[in-house]
Amino acid sequence: MEEQAYKEIFTKPIVRWGMITLLGSIPFCFGPAIYLAVVYHAIPPVHTILTAWFMIASIYGVEYFMTPISYFPILGVSGTYMAFLSGNIANMRVPCAIVAQDVIGVEPATKQGEIIATLGMAGSIITNLIVVTIAAVGGNALMSLLPEVVLTALNYVLPSIFGGLFAIFAVKHPRYAVWGVSVALVLLGVVKILPTWAVVVCCSFSTIGFALYCTKRDTQKTSNP
Amino acid sequence: MTAIPAVFIVGLQAYIFSKKAYKAAPLCGLTTHQCNKAFRVGATSAVGPAMAVFIVMVGMMAVIGGPMTWLRLSFIGAAPTELTATTIGAKAMGVELGSAEYGLTAFTASVWTMTLNGCGWLLFCGLFTHRLDKVMAKFTKGNMKIMAEVCGAAVLGTASYLAADQALKSSPGLASVLASAVTMILLIKISEKHPKLKEYNLGIAMIVGMISAVLTLNFT
Numbered sequence: 302m303e304e305q306a307y308k309e310i311f312t313k314p315i316v317r318w319g320m321i322t323l324l325g326s327i328p329f330c331f332g333p334a335i336y337l338a339v340v341y342h343a344i345p346p347v348h349t350i351l352t353a354w355f356m357i358a359s360i361y362g363v364e365y366f367m368t369p370i371s372y373f374p375i376l377g378v379s380g381t382y383m384a385f386l387s388g389n390i391a392n393m394r395v396p397c398a399i400v401a402q403d404v405i406g407v408e409p410a411t412k413q414g415e416i417i418a419t420l421g422m423a424g425s426i427i428t429n430l431i432v433v434t435i436a437a438v439g440g441n442a443l444m445s446l447l448p449e450v451v452l453t454a455l456n457y458v459l460p461s462i463f464g465g466l467f468a469i470f471a472v473k474h475p476r477y478a479v480w481g482v483s484v485a486l487v488l489l490g491v492v493k494i495l496p497t498w499a500v501v502v503c504c505s506f507s508t509i510g511f512a513l514y515c516t517k518r519d520t521q522k523t524s525n526p
Numbered sequence: 527m528t529a530i531p532a533v534f535i536v537g538l539q540a541y542i543f544s545k546k547a548y549k550a551a552p553l554c555g556l557t558t559h560q561c562n563k564a565f566r567v568g569a570t571s572a573v574g575p576a577m578a579v580f581i582v583m584v585g586m587m588a589v590i591g592g593p594m595t596w597l598r599l600s601f602i603g604a605a606p607t608e609l610t611a612t613t614i615g616a617k618a619m620g621v622e623l624g625s626a627e628y629g630l631t632a633f634t635a636s637v638w639t640m641t642l643n644g645c646g647w648l649l650f651c652g653l654f655t656h657r658l659d660k661v662m663a664k665f666t667k668g669n670m671k672i673m674a675e676v677c678g679a680a681v682l683g684t685a686s687y688l689a690a691d692q693a694l695k696s697s698p699g700l701a702s703v704l705a706s707a708v709t710m711i712l713l714i715k716i717s718e719k720h721p722k723l724k725e726y727n728l729g730i731a732m733i734v735g736m737i738s739a740v741l742t743l744n745f746t
Contacts, residue, residue: 303553311550315543316656322539323652329532330641330648333594337634345619345635353618353639357611358646365646366654373658374680379543381658385651387536391688393575396728397568399681404567404725405560410677412554417564419547423540424568425575430537432576433583437596440584453743454736457702458578460692461735464703465728467685468710474678481679481686489690501687508683512675 307412312378319382326386367498371505375399375409379419387426392459396466397425403469476515481508532597567725574732594637608640615639697746698739706735 338344345353368390369381375395376384384394399409401421407413435443444452471478484507488500495503544565551561587595590612615636616623623636662673693703710731717723 307550307553310553311546314546318539318542318546319655320652322535322542323648326532326535327645327648327652329535330644332532333597334634334637334641337630337637341630343630343634345615345631345638349618349635350638350642353615353635354642356614356618357639357643360610360614361607361643361646365650369647369651369655370658371680371684373655373662374677375684378655378659379547381651381655383539383543385647386539389575389579391684392578393572395681395684396575397571400571400725400728401564401567403727405556405564407556408674409681410673412550413556416547416551416554416556416561419543420561420564421568421571423544423547424565424570425572426536426540428569428572429576429579430533432573432580433596436580436583437587437592440580440587440592444581444584450740452581454740455578455581457698457736457739458574458732460689460695460699460702460739461706461732462575462728463685463688463692464706464735465710465731467682467689467703468707468731469714469728470678470682470685471707472711472714474675474682477679477682478686481682482690484683485686485690486694489687489694501684504687505680505683508679508686509676512679513672516672516675 311412311416315379315382319379323382323386363496363498367502371501374509377410377415377418379415380422383419383422383426387422387429389429392462393425393429394422396462397421399466399469474512477508477512480511484508563725570725571728574729590633590636594640607643611640611643612636698742701742702735702739705738706731709734 369385372384372390372395373381376398380394380398384390387394398418398421401424402409402414402417405413405417407417409418467478467482481504485500485504488495488503548558548561551558583595613623613636615638616628616632618639619632619635621627621629621632689703689707693700710727713723713727713730717727
């Protein structure tokens with residue numbers, strides 16, 4: 302009964318609006334390109350566009366489907382629509398969703414978790430829009446006001462976010478944390494030849510595999526003591 | 527000006543999704559107060575990362591100009607992807623980015639490349655996200671316990687990669703990963719007694735991480 306109501310009120314409209322906003326935004330993305338063509342008559346030769354498209358797709362093509370798939374267990378349906386429309390996924394959307402779930406005290410991958418993650422991400426999107434807009438208008442002026450040491454420190458925002466994010470979950474699942482870090486260190490420090498997307502996939506899926514194995518073993522232990 | 531509609535969609539989507547979330551919240555036992563708090567926590571936690579985006583953005587504006595940067599960073603892309611696309615566009619034109627030959631046409635080539643690249647994700651997620659849900663449900667056979675474990679493992683796997691990648695890059699990077707992780711663990715312990723602190727944990731851990739990086743830089 303409640304399952305059905307949740308589907309009607311949340312999941313269905315989210316899928317509908319998610320599709321509309323993502324697919325609907327594609328034509329708008331071409332706005333600047335069309336503007337340049339119409340107003341400045343500036344359009345690159347077709348073969349240049351195709352060459353560039355081919356080159357960029359050969360770098361990111363696999364990521365078009367690998368990143369959404371590997372983030373899906375964390376983001377869920379609504380989170381995936383939001384994160385891939387607004388970008389800045391690993392450095393902003395995922396941490397904000399997780400901190401929101403942590404503060405409210407709901408589990409990821411549950412209905413409560415999905416609602417809270419959606420709201421946390423919405424909050425982060427609003428902050429991002431405000432900051433990015435301020436930067437576009439007065440970025441250069443503001444930059445000169447910040448002291449040198451702050452600018453240096455901000456270069457290290459990413460390692461600081463990722464360290465903290467890792468720790469939140471490492472406390473909850475220490476075994477998986479040890480596994481994940483070992484795989485990541487071996488692939489990045491020793492093997493070194495895999496492309497980024499392959500490393501992400503290996504880390505994420507091998508840890509999931511390890512978790513499934515552990516859960517299965519634990520349930521077997523409790524059922525036959 | 528042409529960048530406005532696309533950025534508007536991002537805001538619109540955030541608005542619609544939040545409204546639906548508020549509406550569905552009572553069904554799973556969440557109060558409006560908790561929802562407000564989740565939104566606020568998301569907004570405040572984003573300040574730190576957004577500051578970093580700000581810095582990168584000012585750098586990017588020097589290369590591709592304010593409006594295009596505004597569009598690309600409010601929308602799908604993150605700075606490294608967009609800068610790669612910009613470079614590729616220029617290269618396809620046979621021009622070096624930032625050189626004197628990087629003129630209007632080369633810039634349009636960059637714009638086209640960024641746009642086409644971004645559409646890859648939009649298309650895939652627009653068309654297939656709802657199917658992923660079914661795949662996931664099949665994978666875990668609807669078992670909530672396994673679902674939670676898988677989710678935790680997925681975050682840890684990805685976070686391990688992200689943290690290890692940053693830690694191996696430089697010694698200040700390593701220092702900030704370690705300092706922020708250790709601070710976080712301590713804060714989690716402390717906030718068991720003082721739950722109010724929880725919402726600032728990530729912010730505090732980040733600041734400690736960044737300070738450690740700066741200190742390492744000065745001592746090496």
